Amino acid sequence: EFKEVVESWLKDSRTISIDLLHAFMSALGLKETILDEFVAHSPNESLKLIHYPKVDIQNSSQGVGAHKDTNLLTLLLQDEIGGLQVFIHDKWIDVPYIEGAFVVNVGETLELATNGYLVANTHRVVSPKYKDRYSIAYFISPNIFAGDVPVLNLPAHLKALAKGPTSDPNNPLLRNVAENNMKSRFRSHLGVTKKFYPEIYNQLNPNKIGELYEKQ
Known part of the structure; x- marks a missing residue:
C-alpha cells in the first residue's frame, strides 16, 4: 500500500504545484500557462520522504546546510518538531x-x-536534539529536454523592481535546464562526482562550498 500512497501524493503535488505556478503567473500579469511547456506533461520532479534523527552529539546541529533549491517550486510538509x-x-x-x-x-x-522579481530564499535544516524530525518534500522542475529557461517579459512596473537573479558564485545559475539539473546533481553528490567525474569535481572547488554563507 505504501507505493500507492506515495504515487498518489506525487500526482496531487504535481497538480497543486502547476496550479500554484498558474496563480504566480496570473499575479505577475502574464498568461497563466506561459510555463506549461516546461511542466504540464512530463516535468522533472522528485518526492523525498525525509528523516532527521535526533542529535546526541553535543554542539552538533548538522541537518541540511545553507542552500537554495534549484527547481521552480518546492512543497514541504513538515512536522511540529x-x-x-x-x-x-x-x-x-x-x-x-x-x-x-x-x-x-x-x-x-x-x-x-522572473529576473529576480521572485526570490529563491536561502534555507537550512537544523537537526533536532530531543526527538526525530520527519518531513515530505516535493520538487518540480522543467522537463530536462525543455531547452533554455526564458526570462519572462514582466509588466513595466514589476520589471522595474526585478534586480536580476542572485546565486552562489561557486554554483552559478544556468539557463539551460539539462545543464542546470546536472550541475545540481554534481553539487549535491560530491563523492560520486569525485569518483566518476574528477575533472568536474576539481572545477567545483568543493572546499569553497558555503563561502557565500560565511556570516551564517
Missing part, C-alpha cells in the same frame, strides 16, 4: 509549523525566469 530556517535580513528565522499546511519555496529556476 521544527528545524527549518530561512535566512532573511542577515539572520536565521524559524519557519513555524502550521497544521495541514505546506511550506512553499520558490526555486532558483523561477527566480531566473
Whole structure:
C-alpha cells in the first residue's frame, strides 16, 4: 500500500504545484500557462520522504546546510518538531509549523525566469536534539529536454523592481535546464562526482562550498 500512497501524493503535488505556478503567473500579469511547456506533461520532479534523527552529539546541529533549491517550486510538509530556517535580513528565522499546511519555496529556476522579481530564499535544516524530525518534500522542475529557461517579459512596473537573479558564485545559475539539473546533481553528490567525474569535481572547488554563507 505504501507505493500507492506515495504515487498518489506525487500526482496531487504535481497538480497543486502547476496550479500554484498558474496563480504566480496570473499575479505577475502574464498568461497563466506561459510555463506549461516546461511542466504540464512530463516535468522533472522528485518526492523525498525525509528523516532527521535526533542529535546526541553535543554542539552538533548538522541537518541540511545553507542552500537554495534549484527547481521552480518546492512543497514541504513538515512536522511540529521544527528545524527549518530561512535566512532573511542577515539572520536565521524559524519557519513555524502550521497544521495541514505546506511550506512553499520558490526555486532558483523561477527566480531566473522572473529576473529576480521572485526570490529563491536561502534555507537550512537544523537537526533536532530531543526527538526525530520527519518531513515530505516535493520538487518540480522543467522537463530536462525543455531547452533554455526564458526570462519572462514582466509588466513595466514589476520589471522595474526585478534586480536580476542572485546565486552562489561557486554554483552559478544556468539557463539551460539539462545543464542546470546536472550541475545540481554534481553539487549535491560530491563523492560520486569525485569518483566518476574528477575533472568536474576539481572545477567545483568543493572546499569553497558555503563561502557565500560565511556570516551564517
